[in-house]
Amino acid sequence: MKIGQLSELTGLSIDTLRYYEKIGLIEPPYRKSGQRLYDPDAVRWIDFLKALKATGMSLEDMKRYALMRAKGNATAANRRVMLETQHALVLKRIEELNACAALLDYKIANYHDIEARHEQADNRRNAR
Amino acid sequence: MKIGQLSELTGLSIDTLRYYEKIGLIEPPYRKSGQRLYDPDAVRWIDFLKALKATGMSLEDMKRYALMRAKGNATAANRRVMLETQHALVLKRIEELNACAALLDYKIANYHDIEARHEQADNRRNAR
DNA sequence: CTACGGGCTGGAGTGCGGTTCAGGTCAAGC
């Protein structure tokens, strides 16, 4: 498929796809008269990249992973370790977000209290 | 307290504190012969800013919040809505991260399988 | 044959969130 289609399927812009190729995240695909023609498997790889990115991994680290992947089975253990590290980071981040959510809850409850008190005050004023 | 102490207490660099003041996140404090002297309450406000930031809120949005806060009680309801919006975003983000964690788990399990199979192959080779 | 849509390149530009720097001022301790 051509780059436009890949862009549609993955949700990454054409520019981003070319950029990812340039920095080594995507293997340079076969070309026909200059134009990139991608294997359908590219979609799955890019979806995985998107997932890694969603975990907060930097493009730099993703590139390291991609490089190891290209080198084949000998790097499997190292890749696993990378994923495990990232997994731990994700769990940590989730914890952090849970804490933030709790704080927001607390603050929001406070605002509700404040608003309720103001309403009471208004009611008293209107009753006079 | 002086800016150095505030920096220690909040974990933000002196530069960042001055930057936050410049963009309107922190009220310009009282000064004595040019030097900023902060009220201890500043720590609590900055900790709150850090929490908002940890939720992924942009400095721009935090500034909007700070501006409303400075305007007093009349803005309480709007501020509450902002926090509620942010709360919803945090929950969504947590969901996303959970999904990513699950994918990583799956991939890691795959790698374990692959490594186990390689080990078996090695064992067979050594047995010959 | 020509117009058009899509793709190509290299390189410059963008937005965010700071960080660093040059060139000072000020206050406290020795």
Place this chain on the structure above:
DNA sequence: GCTTGACCTGAACCGCACTCCAGCCCGTAG
């Protein structure tokens, strides 16, 4: 009174992850 260390300002600079652009090529449809 001099040194030291913390602090001041405005402006330039940084890394990341894109994003856009000019000017080109190519294949297909009308």
